[in-house]
Amino acid sequence: MESDLQPHRDLTPAACRSIVQALGKAESSFRSWGVRIPPQAALRQAKRWLSELGTRDTLLDLNAADLKKTSEAVALAVDLYHISTTLGNDPHPLVGAELGQTVRGAPPSNGSVQDFIAQFWIGTLLAQSGLKPRIEAFDRMDETRPDFLAEWGTMDFVVEVKCPKSRESAKRAVSTAANQLRGKPQPAVIAVDATYAFGIDPTFISREGNDRVRDQFRAAHTALHNALVKHVEGYRRSDKFSRVAVLFSFVRFWSWHIESSAERDAGIILISTAFPTACHGLVSRHADGFQRSLPKGIQQLTGNPPQLKWT
Structure with missing residues (x-):
């Protein structure tokens, strides 16, 4: 299956914008499985940070803490996007519950x-x-x-x-x-x-x-x-x-x-x-x-x- 989220070699605002766009598609897929995504969810936090970076002219001035925050946001965003592409059209409520915990970043029991x-x-x-x-x-x-x-x-x-x-x-x-x-x-x-x-x-x-x-x-x-x-x-x-x-x-x-x-x-x-x-x-x-x-x-x-x- 082809993916429309292509890997980026360089850390650029354009790369962040494309990841944010892919996260939007992931959110739609998760909602179709009955997954609730509140504002404080890990997915939404990553999306907000990457959206902010996407408005900048350059990211070369990021300090080490911001680069690490970006790495974590990108890693989570790309994982969730790829997971969303293989969910299928037949939601299972218990699988959806596990998926919801993952998307929200809430530690499951x-x-x-x-x-x-x-x-x-x-x-x-x-x-x-x-x-x-x-x-x-x-x-x-x-x-x-x-x-x-x-x-x-x-x-x-x-x-x-x-x-x-x-x-x-x-x-x-x-x-x-x-x-x-x-x-x-x-x-x-x-x-x-x-x-x-x-x-x-x-x-x-x-x-x-x-x-x-x-x-x-x-x-x-x-x-x-x-x-x-x-x-x-x-x-x-x-x-x-x-x-x-x-x-x-x-x-x-x-x-x-x-x-x-x-x-x-x-x-x-x-x-x-x-x-x-x-x-x-x-x-x-x-x-x-x-x-x-x-x-x-x-x-x-x-x-x-x-x-x-x-x-």
């Missing part, structure tokens, strides 16, 4: 706003990758269900999304995901948003001579993913990982690197591992096809060539 954005963003990534995500029917907010069902070829996968807040909690999160998917007839995919697991601010403003945000994330993320794969492959206490076909983890960042001007440094670093010992034959081939579909969605959402690693 069963997770953080970051968790909910990660979950909805993964659904958007799956859709942009041609994996046809859908949500299993449910009637209660606390009902156990996979985050998504996704399709590659003729096979369905169950997908569980986790957003650990530390390296130490990441293994627990993957184990919890496996427990939640255990007993499902479909092969399983675990998606780990590791953006907030390292204590690195994904909207950090890097100055000339400093490492960019992507450089800070790359080494830490690779080490974490390798540790998670080792955990899955070495687990012997039960067979809960026996149906896990794919584990992919990623970090996302949206910031600026400042030299003579403010240049966007944004994107995603993703590592994906398929487990041939857990699946075989047709399942293994479909799992490989599933993970190799992801670059299409990443390219569409970030505008950057994705940094990927398959294992």
Whole structure:
């Protein structure tokens, strides 16, 4: 699906105006799902700030605090816009309730706003990758269900999304995901948003001579993913990982690197591992096809060539 929100390399008033325009479309989509957007909602706050920036002649005089505020506003705005493009025309009231909490920036009772954005963003990534995500029917907010069902070829996968807040909690999160998917007839995919697991601010403003945000994330993320794969492959206490076909983890960042001007440094670093010992034959081939579909969605959402690693 084509997006009319094109990534901007430079921080300019025109870039802010186009993002504000896209947020207007997102608001319409959210309202069609019954989402109430009060003036103090996170979406509205981001829109007001970006609207103000859009009236200026230049943004080169922004101080570090304003640049960080802009990074956070842009990151939220772009995420919400992309989420809005894949909602569809068949609102579900409980999904709409979760979406409303995310749009308003109000911490839900069963997770953080970051968790909910990660979950909805993964659904958007799956859709942009041609994996046809859908949500299993449910009637209660606390009902156990996979985050998504996704399709590659003729096979369905169950997908569980986790957003650990530390390296130490990441293994627990993957184990919890496996427990939640255990007993499902479909092969399983675990998606780990590791953006907030390292204590690195994904909207950090890097100055000339400093490492960019992507450089800070790359080494830490690779080490974490390798540790998670080792955990899955070495687990012997039960067979809960026996149906896990794919584990992919990623970090996302949206910031600026400042030299003579403010240049966007944004994107995603993703590592994906398929487990041939857990699946075989047709399942293994479909799992490989599933993970190799992801670059299409990443390219569409970030505008950057994705940094990927398959294992």
